[in-house]
Amino acid sequence: MDRAATEARIATLVTPFNKKGAVITDASTFAGDLEFDSLTVMDFVAAIEDEFDIIISMNQQAEIETWGQLVDAVVKLTHTA
């Protein structure tokens, strides 16, 4: 699965969490631009984990601040899985 296809699937998942309908680019931050609190992060991560059958540990989440970094991380995790 290429990066664009992975990003499209994550984009579908983010919709219910993107309450303000913010326009998302690779540089969008979850804490700042998307205003995710810790509970939203947990639910969003769980949705991604279930969709791709992967684990994104909190240690890995700590390295992910932007949308682009998330897509890259999921691409990497699905390739090594």
Next chain:
Amino acid sequence: MIDLFSRFDEMIALRETVRGAGREDPFGLVMERVLSPTEAICNGRETILLGTYNYMGMTFDPDVIAAGKDALDRFGAGTTGSRVLNGTYAGHKDVEAALCEFYAMDHAMVFSTGYQANLGIISTVAGKGDYIVLDIDSHASIWDGCKMGDAEVVPFRHNDIEAMEKRLKRIPEGAGKLVVLEGVYSMLGDIAPLKQMIAVARAQGAMVLVDEAHSMGFIGPNGRGVAEDQGCLEDVDFVIGTFSKSVGTVGGFCVSNHPKFEILRMACRPYVFTASLPPSVVATAATSIRKLMHAGAKRAHLWENSRALHGELKALGFRLGTQSPQSAIIAVIMPDLERGAAMWEALLREGLYVNLARPPATPAGMTLLRCSLCAEHTAGQVQRIIGMFERAGKATGII
């Protein structure tokens, strides 16, 4: 110079909102005198205590106090040393023996606080390449233990067995797994379906740690906690507990049947690099633990208190953390922090102390007035408490 304290500005603002004009500060209460496990003089006022974790009322037990005084006389005020150097006295071995008797387990290791017990065991047992799978509503000491160690940390939705199982199944082959659960979750006072969760964890090859801080002495036929009550204690690898709740003093512990458990006394840094508990504290704890083994009547009365308060508050129209009374904690859900603080203050003026709990300690951003009952609360006190809640609730518009 950048003021490093600017990161606290949001917290400072929040603190100001809860102690607005003329209000008493919920986070600055002083107990001037403590009259009994259930009564104190707070801010100059005689107050019923309903937020102390003193579930079994052991703080003023005459045998417990006598044991502490005797140890103070015979062993001095403190050990001034680590357990692995000069800080292990006869009393430390005796309280560990008392824990082995209480839980019917092979090994017990005592820490200086319950916080350090979680910090030490979790960070030491799970290492690099291992996975810790834990409930999202876990206590701060569990999260800090995860943060201090090198394992991968994977949380799941509160008490969600399926979410836990899915995550366990995705862990790479060959990695060590530790599932961390609590018997009673202290914010809402709800219990975990430990029997099902531990069965799933076992089937996935995980070791299991259960924090029973809020259930010891009270829940289960012998007061060993929720795992005992649900008949799955033998499948728990590590039970974490504390002396600062039902036992009535301070300290933390881990009990286990693991054959190699004793090596943790050398490997566990929060055990090694701190001073051991004072002799008087371990003497009071040992006496209290052995008395708690035979406290069936007190346990029954505490359940009566919990059922009475839960039922009456619900009937008055308060929103509670659980549909039925599951523990000695009854959490009353407030609409927001400001009205929660007003209700807290109205109760204090009535002569009742409860805990005001707020985010981030609480789940889902809730403000809670958390009540913890004591086996020494009389039925009459419980009725007075209900009257205070009714008046304060109406005065502040909560009900």
